[in-house]
Amino acid sequence: GAGVSQSPSNKVTEKGKDVELRCDPISGHTALYWYRQSLGQGLEFLIYFQGNSAPDKSGLPSDRFSAERTGGSVSTLTIQRTQQEDSAVYLCASTADSRYEQYFGPGTRLTVT
Amino acid sequence: AQSVAQPEDQVNVAEGNPLTVKCTYSVSGNPYLFWYVQYPNRGLQFLLKYITGDNLVKGSYGFEAEFNKSQTSFHLKKPSALVSDSALYFCAVRDPDSGTASKLTFGTGTRLQVTL
Numbered sequence: 719g720a721g722v723s724q725s726p727s728n729k730v731t732e733k734g735k736d737v738e739l740r741c742d743p744i745s746g747h748t749a750l751y752w753y754r755q756s757l758g759q760g761l762e763f764l765i766y767f768q769g770n771s772a773p774d775k776s777g778l779p780s781d782r783f784s785a786e787r788t789g790g791s792v793s794t795l796t797i798q799r800t801q802q803e804d805s806a807v808y809l810c811a812s813t814a815d816s817r818y819e820q821y822f823g824p825g826t827r828l829t830v831t
Numbered sequence: 832a833q834s835v836a837q838p839e840d841q842v843n844v845a846e847g848n849p850l851t852v853k854c855t856y857s858v859s860g861n862p863y864l865f866w867y868v869q870y871p872n873r874g875l876q877f878l879l880k881y882i883t884g885d886n887l888v889k890g891s892y893g894f895e896a897e898f899n900k901s902q903t904s905f906h907l908k909k910p911s912a913l914v915s916d917s918a919l920y921f922c923a924v925r926d927p928d929s930g931t932a933s934k935l936t937f938g939t940g941t942r943l944q945v946t947l
Contacts, residue, residue: 722874749933751933751934751935753937760937760938760939760940761921761937761940763934763935763936766933766934774934776934777934809874809875811875813933816933817863817882817925817927817933818863818880818882819865819877819880820877820935821877822867822874822875822876822877823874824872824873824874825874
């Protein structure tokens with residue numbers, strides 16, 4: 719079946735602009751995660767959704783970052799007033815059982831110029 | 832807090848030889864452990880997991896890993912490496928008793944290079 723999809727695959731934006739990154743989880747998966755992968759920081763957890771609620775937002779680096787999930791499916795990660803340090807690959811993952819393995823999408827490469 | 836260490840940035844092995852990629856972890860309770868592989872410009876692909884039971888777990892593409900509680904390790908192994916195994920490997924841990932939902936904490940990754 720279809721895996722986790724993310725769009726866009728690449729995004730180049732100017733410093734100070736807002737961006738939206740989209741994640742479409744595997745159908746039926748109730749848990750959804752956002753991670754960030756950058757050269758200096760490795761793979762960092764950002765936020766976790768169970769259904770439409772976010773029990774754990776502890777990894778969001780600043781209040782410029784927000785995320786929502788609607789209909790228990792698609793999620794959007796929004797970064798306001800982007801900074802150069804936001805440049806990274808943003809990965810989304812989903813799972814049917816939050817206790818076990820997560821399935822990752824291909825990521826969105828964000829470059830802030 | 833949970834953490835994972837992958838002490839080797841890179842592992843080099845000749846095709847046909849056995850390979851080991853090391854991982855150690857720290858959690859307050861009993862860990863859930865995972866290995867993922869990442870090929871260039873791709874997302875992470877799940878290889879195998881340890882939740883409970885047999886300490887030796889088998890996964891995709893002939894990989895296996897051994898959970899060692901006393902050494903807090905979960906090393907990834909393969910009896911005979913292939914050039915196509917060359918990729919970036921991540922170990923991850925989840926502490927089910929941590930109260931921090933189900934987030935995974937990843938190691939820094941180990942690049943495996945298999946040569947002919």
